[in-house]
Amino acid sequence: MKKYPSYLNLSETELKQRIKQAYQNLQSCQLCPHHCGVNRIAGQRGICRSTEQVKISSSNPHFGEEPPISGIHGSGTIFFTNCTLRCVYCQNYPISQLGHGNLISISELSRIMLALQKQNCHNINLVTPTHFVPQILKAVEQARASGLQIPFVYNTSGYESAKILKLLDGIIDIYLPDAKYADDVIAEKYSLAENYCSVAKEALKEMYRQVGNLKMDKNGIAVSGLIIRHLVLPHNLSGTDRVLKWIAENISKETYISLMAQYFPAFRASKHSKLSRRINREEYNKAREYFEKCGLTNGWIQQHS
Template structure:
């Protein structure tokens, strides 16, 4: 139980480690070495406090998260990636949102639970792990019981993820590319695929394959997203091969077809169109060939 003394003690210890890391920030693989505790800002443009763009019950997520009453999403402003095609660029890159205190973030979580949401869905949480842990310590003490979802772009540090062991119930990484070079070109993320593979292995070690309750709502486990890009720029087969051979063929994957050339995408001719039906179908067939569960 996340309200017992031993758990809260462990959470408090993890928070202290996260704050220490934030003082010379290495929370994510970028390792900007700024003092976030003194409100210094690195690549993610986030200092002492988290910035939230919006929150509320969300019905556009995977059905296994949405259920009847919605997924309790909290959209964090800014990001540790810089995807040139980001559909939420006003939030991730332009900084739309409001700074929140630890108590305010905890209150948001508790409000979402009171609204009947099936989980707390932390969207783009990587750069806000310390603030999230601090808020969770308050929220758990005040009765937060629903599962915690870590909804990430996949560019996560294994050391930081280890601080979330036993705290996060459901990991939902988006593996964007099966190639480091593409990750650098389109998301300004050095060694993206290498980093994401290590991160997803750690996530799966912690929570295992996806598990649902008798209502079909996720309670624990790994759910992977993969956005198909035009001209196979996401290197889909490499992503699927990794999941099938190094994670589990029981992995649930949501292969997404909603790519549109937004934000700066039209500056890249190879990204300047939507994904066609044949490209999406090929991605689905690759997943089926490798025995992966499709969501």
């Protein structure tokens, strides 16, 4: 009988093979669509500014995620330091852009996973994990051998290589990506994300292929599936109409969407005139209309305050 979470079904040989393949992407780094080609094992850094060593800013039960992720006992978040994107408005910029955090070993990372399980968290929520996939897989191997049995949430900007995502097939049960933009020029300008749209579309399709629509248990806790976050930006820089239409037509109308109104001009946003204010009520009402017009019905629509 198939076990849950999915990674309990993976043979030791298969898991070792995935780890090996993932580490091969670190020597001339190809872990994300930037394809920097730097040797992170030798200490070189690419756009994400990370070497081989894992750096995290915090780990704790988190209650502010979407209800099926946080549940009653919290989501066991591990915030990885640095990011493959350079969003000028990042709300977590001390961690993602300024590099705040502590270096830890892989054994420590696996112990953190087990500690979050001990605190009754519903899942291990890997926040901004993309640039540390090989190390995470190694930690999963160690944690699994020591009794880890809660699912993983892969919480990402959506700027993912489909090839790397395939290494996570059967390991990640819940994908929580952003769909940030509908326009590559805007994505490059504000997030330094070349070809964001085509890259994120392929990534979302791969995630959906692996886990499908969101499934919850009788208590409303996420068991598996895809939840897509979309942060509405001022002047519709996020292309909300096109992003939601694409999801409805190419992923599924059943997709759970987390529509977010929480944008505020953090980090360097005030230097960009179009990003220097919060979204207004009219902009958010339009975003809500797009959501309904596309035939999407599942998810959460944040209140505009």
